[in-house]
Amino acid sequence: MTNPAEILGLPKPAWAADEVGMLYDMAHRFMSEEIAPRYDEFEKNEMVDRECWLKAGAAGLLCASMPEEYGGSGGTFAHESAIIEAIGHVGVDGFGIGLHNSIVAPYILHYGSEEQKKKWLPKLATGELIGAIAMTEPGAGSDLQGVKTRAEKDGNQYKVNGSKTFITNGQLANFIIIVTKTDPEKGAKGTSLIVVETDEVEGFERGRNLDKIGLKANDTSELFFNDMRVPTSNLLGHEEGQGFVQLMQQLPQERLQIGTGAIAMIERALALTIDYVKERKAFGKAIIDFQNTQFKLAELKTEATIGRVFYNDCVARHINGGLDPVTASMAKYWLSDLQGKVVDECLQLHGGYGYMNEYPIARMFRDARVQRIYGGTNEIMKLLIGRSL
Numbered sequence: 001m002t003n004p005a006e007i008l009g010l011p012k013p014a015w016a017a018d019e020v021g022m023l024y025d026m027a028h029r030f031m032s033e034e035i036a037p038r039y040d041e042f043e044k045n046e047m048v049d050r051e052c053w054l055k056a057g058a059a060g061l062l063c064a065s066m067p068e069e070y071g072g073s074g075g076t077f078a079h080e081s082a083i084i085e086a087i088g089h090v091g092v093d094g095f096g097i098g099l100h101n102s103i104v105a106p107y108i109l110h111y112g113s114e115e116q117k118k119k120w121l122p123k124l125a126t127g128e129l130i131g132a133i134a135m136t137e138p139g140a141g142s143d144l145q146g147v148k149t150r151a152e153k154d155g156n157q158y159k160v161n162g163s164k165t166f167i168t169n170g171q172l173a174n175f176i177i178i179v180t181k182t183d184p185e186k187g188a189k190g191t192s193l194i195v196v197e198t199d200e201v202e203g204f205e206r207g208r209n210l211d212k213i214g215l216k217a218n219d220t221s222e223l224f225f226n227d228m229r230v231p232t233s234n235l236l237g238h239e240e241g242q243g244f245v246q247l248m249q250q251l252p253q254e255r256l257q258i259g260t261g262a263i264a265m266i267e268r269a270l271a272l273t274i275d276y277v278k279e280r281k282a283f284g285k286a287i288i289d290f291q292n293t294q295f296k297l298a299e300l301k302t303e304a305t306i307g308r309v310f311y312n313d314c315v316a317r318h319i320n321g322g323l324d325p326v327t328a329s330m331a332k333y334w335l336s337d338l339q340g341k342v343v344d345e346c347l348q349l350h351g352g353y354g355y356m357n358e359y360p361i362a363r364m365f366r367d368a369r370v371q372r373i374y375g376g377t378n379e380i381m382k383l384l385i386g387r388s389l
């Protein structure tokens with residue numbers, strides 16, 4: 001089955017029709033032909049080859065939602081959703097282009113000057129620049145106001161000192177948006193976003209490629225800044241101190257795209273498991289013939305359907321500019337929780353084979369776990385939802 005979403009039997013939402021549907025098919029083909037055959041090698045190397053990024057760029061899979069005048073394809077979040085869904089449906093979840101496309105590039109589009117957009121977006125669209133966003137520090141994760149990385153103005157440069165950890169694409173990225181304090185006394189209002197082109201700066205160092213339990217094909221890294229010199233023209237926004245507001249404005253899309261990965265993996269897990277239980281036999285009959293199997297899968301299919309309908313509605317609202325931060329937090333928390341549950345139950349229905357790495361459900365089990373942690377933990381999502389009560 002090309003599109004595991006079909007297992008739910010739902011009509012396609014309007015936003016997924018026509019060219020978005022074609023982009024999904026193209027992305028699915030690309031992931032199946034270019035990434036999946038080498039995925040074990042990428043997991044072993046703990047990163048995807050740079051060459052794959054360039055190929056993705058050439059295929060039009062980078063910056064699909066950026067305007068054409070800046071090298072993008074002029075699409076919307078629906079296009080980004082199609083690409084992330086294809087990644088999840090093929091099962092190459094560690095290929096970090098979702099973050100590059102729908103988190104990093106939008107910061108440049110929304111807060112970059114005309115000059116910055118012209119300089120950076122076309123290279124992000126080809127894959128010449130690989131993007132990352134560095135918020136988290138060893139002492140500041142959920143509480144981003146506690147960021148200690150400091151950028152001090154010195155002539156036409158910033159002198160940056162500090163460190164970051166858990167940064168997705170952190171080994172490959174040569175274009176990193178860092179969250180810094182330009183005025184520590186002002187707390188959140190003294191926070192700024194500064195772009196670092198790592199090929200061009202002194203004082204930038206990468207730490208370890210961190211050893212994770214899942215998403216092995218994705219590089220996740222520590223970063224160190226020791227008197228790192230960055231031109232003041234790399235500040236995002238027309239003045240210092242805008243960083244926190246910029247982060248808050250962009251977080252709904254970041255959270256929604258975690259939901260995209262979640263619903264795609266849920267659908268793939270269900271499709272694979274339904275195939276498996278039809279084939280596997282015990283006590284003289286197929287596993288699917290046991291009532292427990294049917295009830296479990298009936299429950300999971302029902303919840304997946306609720307999740308997909310909610311997700312589709314969130315995307316429709318987001319494209320029209322109407323997805324509020326509280327609903328985006330609900331999507332992130334609920335869909336990633338459901339992903340964990342579905343993948344766990346589907347693994348159980350595989351018996352011992354589900355615990356073997358050669359079965360895709362085993363990798364999905366490892367990869368799913370982090371979805372409840374990054375992008376703001378699910379506890380933080382509930383905190384935000386709670387504030388709306």
Ligand SMILES: Cc1cc2nc3c(=O)[nH]c(=O)nc-3n(C[C@H](O)[C@H](O)[C@H](O)COP(=O)(O)OP(=O)(O)OC[C@H]3O[C@@H](n4cnc5c(N)ncnc54)[C@H](O)[C@@H]3O)c2cc1C
Nearest residue numbers: 133134135136140141142166167168373374375376377379
């Ligand atoms: C694989 C991976 C990739 C990542 N990629 C990136 C990236 O690209 N860029 C980036 O900047 N960061 C990234 N992160 C970091 C991620 O966003 C943080 O790990 C996350 O925000 C949690 O921060 P923390 O790890 O410091 O946990 P802590 O903040 O120390 O939280 C520990 C526990 O306490 C809970 N907790 C904290 N505060 C509260 C509260 N007020 N109420 C109730 N419970 C609370 C949390 O929910 C959690 O369960 C990544 C992390 C991982 C694991």
